[in-house]
Structure formats: C-alpha cells, structure tokens
Amino acid sequence: MTTSQAASAYEDVAFSFEDDARVVVNENQLYVDGTIFAFLDNDDLVVELSESRVDDLAQRGVAARFTSHHHPARNWIRVADQQLWPELARESHAFVGEPAVGGES
Template sequence: MTRRAPDQPEDRFAALVEELADLDGVTPPGAGPGRRFGSDALKADGHIFAMLSADRLVLKLPRARVDELVAAGEGTHFDAGKGKPMREWLALDPASELPWPQLAHEAYAFVHP
C-alpha cells in the first residue's frame, strides 16, 4: 500500500483551503459553475488569490512583493501558459520554506482590502 506524505502539495493546499474558507467573501475551489480557469482556486469576492498549479502554490500579491520574493529565490513570476510572466502572480518554489498560510493571508488582503 502506497502512502502519501502529509506534506504533499495537494494536502497542503487542502489544509490552506480549510483554514481560509471562513474568511469574508471567500469561495473555496469547486464552488461555482464548470471547469474553467480558476475553478480549482481560492477566490475572494470572485477574484482568485491562491491556487495550486503544477504542484506549486500560486498567489496574487502586489507587484513589489512578488518582485521581492522572486529576487530572494522563493519563486518565479507565474506564467499561465501564454509565454508572458504575470507581474502580480507568484509561483512559489516547491523548496521554499515560507509558510503557505501567511502568504495566502497576504494574497487575500491584496484582493479583499
């Protein structure tokens, strides 16, 4: 029997969703119509602020904060597959030890001031 490690990205994201689900205006993944972009993301008032993409936590943060984290080697600018990195989106490096909940709260505060 194969057992998943408790720190798998899917498990960490599920724990993050559970932690943030009760915040004002938050919609958890899967709530809403269809399977379109953002259907597996955390949203605040309809705005995506955190999602899991290719096993990486992706967060919407102020451009200066994203630039700071990229410069520190904590991640990269997220590219949604269009060949153009998005300035206000961070794809956290899987090796980063930054706490997911803290970053997700920052992202929530950015889209839900």
C-alpha cells in the first residue's frame, strides 16, 4: 500500500517529465518510447539503471536491489529515499531511452 507522501513524491517525479513527448505516465509507472523505466512499488521508486550503477548504489547502501518473485531483477534498484527519486528517475530515463550503441551501422 502506497502512502500519500510516496504518491505525492511520485507525482512530482512524473510531473518533471510532462514536457517530454516520449514519456507516458500512468498511475504508478513511467515509460519512455514504450519501455518502462520507473515505477512506484509500495513506498519505493524502482528504476532501471546500468548494472554497474545498480551495483554501486547497492554496495553503498543508497538503494536495494529489486527482487521479483524472490529473484533479483537485473538492472533494477529500489529507492526508498524520496529526495533521490528525481535524480535517479532522470538517470533511468536516459539509460532506458537512449538508442542502443551501434544501432545505426
């Protein structure tokens, strides 16, 4: 169950992408070009980042690896600190929304 404080923080993050036509926002998920890059899970924001960035955040105790069905979900991290949500959501948007390297060759 999401608290009103977490819901409000998520709304603030979602609002920050309102000028990006590539982003679709629904009740608790953010998509860029049709691919999910962040979602609200209870009172945490879960974002997709590079494996090295997920490792860094987890090792420093800044966030926790996200698990799905009791298994770690590759490249996904659970962020409890709402002050970090905007920064990590932007980072996730850039990570997921960038075209694959070499896609033009």
